[in-house]
Amino acid sequence: MSDSINSASLNLPSGTELAFGTLLNVCSTLNQPGTAQELLDNLLLQARRLVNAQAGTVFLVNHSQLRFVCCQNDARPDLCVAPKPYELDRVSLSGTRISVDETSLAGYVARYKEPLRIDDAYNMPSSVCHKFDTSHDKTTGYRTKSLLVIPLIDRLGDTVGVLQLINKQIPTGETDTAFTERDQQIALAVASLAAVCIRNAKLRDTLRDSHLDTIMRLSTAAEFRDDDTGQHIRRVSFYCETIARNAGCGPETSQIILFASPMHDIGKLGIPDAILTKPGPLSREERLAMQEHTVLGAKILNGSDNEIIAMAESIALAHHEKWDGSGYPAGLRGEDIPLPGRICAVADVFDALTSKRVYKNAFPFSEAIDLIRQGIGTHFDPWLVDVFLSARGEIEIIHEALTE
Numbered sequence: 020m021s022d023s024i025n026s027a028s029l030n031l032p033s034g035t036e037l038a039f040g041t042l043l044n045v046c047s048t049l050n051q052p053g054t055a056q057e058l059l060d061n062l063l064l065q066a067r068r069l070v071n072a073q074a075g076t077v078f079l080v081n082h083s084q085l086r087f088v089c090c091q092n093d094a095r096p097d098l099c100v101a102p103k104p105y106e107l108d109r110v111s112l113s114g115t116r117i118s119v120d121e122t123s124l125a126g127y128v129a130r131y132k133e134p135l136r137i138d139d140a141y142n143m144p145s146s147v148c149h150k151f152d153t154s155h156d157k158t159t160g161y162r163t164k165s166l167l168v169i170p171l172i173d174r175l176g177d178t179v180g181v182l183q184l185i186n187k188q189i190p191t192g193e194t195d196t197a198f199t200e201r202d203q204q205i206a207l208a209v210a211s212l213a214a215v216c217i218r219n220a221k222l223r224d225t226l227r228d229s230h231l232d233t234i235m236r237l238s239t240a241a242e243f244r245d246d247d248t249g250q251h252i253r254r255v256s257f258y259c260e261t262i263a264r265n266a267g268c269g270p271e272t273s274q275i276i277l278f279a280s281p282m283h284d285i286g287k288l289g290i291p292d293a294i295l296t297k298p299g300p301l302s303r304e305e306r307l308a309m310q311e312h313t314v315l316g317a318k319i320l321n322g323s324d325n326e327i328i329a330m331a332e333s334i335a336l337a338h339h340e341k342w343d344g345s346g347y348p349a350g351l352r353g354e355d356i357p358l359p360g361r362i363c364a365v366a367d368v369f370d371a372l373t374s375k376r377v378y379k380n381a382f383p384f385s386e387a388i389d390l391i392r393q394g395i396g397t398h399f400d401p402w403l404v405d406v407f408l409s410a411r412g413e414i415e416i417i418h419e420a421l422t423e
């Protein structure tokens with residue numbers, strides 16, 4: 020299913036022999052596990068290092084347009100507000116899109132599948148048909164001068180993206196110089212590696228997305244009766260991933276939380292309709308029956324060797340425990356509550372507050388944030404609430420994208 024890379028498959032252009040060892044290092048770096056986004060960030064960094072480019076951008080072809088997916092600029096890091104990781108992409112946010120045509124250099128390169136090496140973007144011969152789009156420089160004040168714009172072409176000969184390297188630097192950091200023919204050959208070699216890696220990463224992403232989609236759909240079955248859109252579990256899942264990542268859990272664990280947390284309420288499958296959808300307050304017996312969804316969920320998920328299902332079991336059991344020990348089902352306290360359960364508690368309550376339910380209206384976003392803050396030390400882990408508040412920008416994006 021995946022293509023492997025070796026020196027024979029690279030088809031390196033002539034002039035890159037000296038850089039071959041470096042390219043093999045790039046190759047092994049690009050073959051590290053990770054999402055397509057991480058791969059592209061890495062690709063851009065490696066390509067910039069090899070040719071001493073101060074800045075760079077990667078575009079991917081998406082529905083016959085070029086979508087800006089990553090950006091780096093050593094001189095102006097503030098300009099590099101790239102789209103957030105994959106998950107935000109999935110909630111239909113997208114970076115800048117440009118047409119595959121002559122109105123921009125990247126568009127031209129994508130269309131004609133030929134690289135461009137430009138010494139001064141503001142002084143191109145009038146005879147050329149490609150244009151440099153100055154709008155980005157105008158809005159940011161950053162001055163583009165030299166450029167290497169390279170098509171990313173896969174084995175089928177299709178353009179999958181464009182690598183744009185900006186402003187060649189000399190070792191002292193000045194950029195009043197130009198990319199060389201050799202730089203271009205090296206960038207072409209990196210591009211040929213990258214196209215294979217992008218294809219592999221996209222296959223992995225597709226597989227992961229289909230797993231996530233299956234989990235979301237099955238988990239929605241448990242939510243259907245009191246949330247007929249099933250969006251609650253989606254938002255909770257993305258909130259959990261955001262909190263985990265910002266808490267320093269690392270990409271792999273954050274991904275497992277993303278996959279596991281949709282199943283937090285799977286035990287609701289065993290709760291009678293009369294209780295689950297009751298509009299008024301629950302009696303003591305009904306409340307106790309409702310609380311059983313934690314234990315039921317853990318039973319459904321119990322005993323799996325799969326780390327996603329094992330974490331889902333832990334979350335299902337612990338997501339209603341409270342930091343001060345007043346939660347259920349076990350009345351665990353503080354760090355005795357497993358971390359994923361503590362993360363899900365913040366995400367789940369926040370989403371319940373901002374959602375309309377049969378028995379209540381939705382709180383406005385900022386009021387819900389204040390209510391979470393009020394739960395520090397009683398309901399929630401104080402440290403995780405700090406993390407949640409510091410990631411407020413990301414939380415708001417997910418909230419807006421996934422709320423009708």
Ligand SMILES: [Fe+2]
Binds near residue numbers: 312
């Ligand atoms: Fe629950």
Ligand SMILES: [Fe+2]
Binds near residue numbers: 251255283284367
């Ligand atoms: Fe929930």
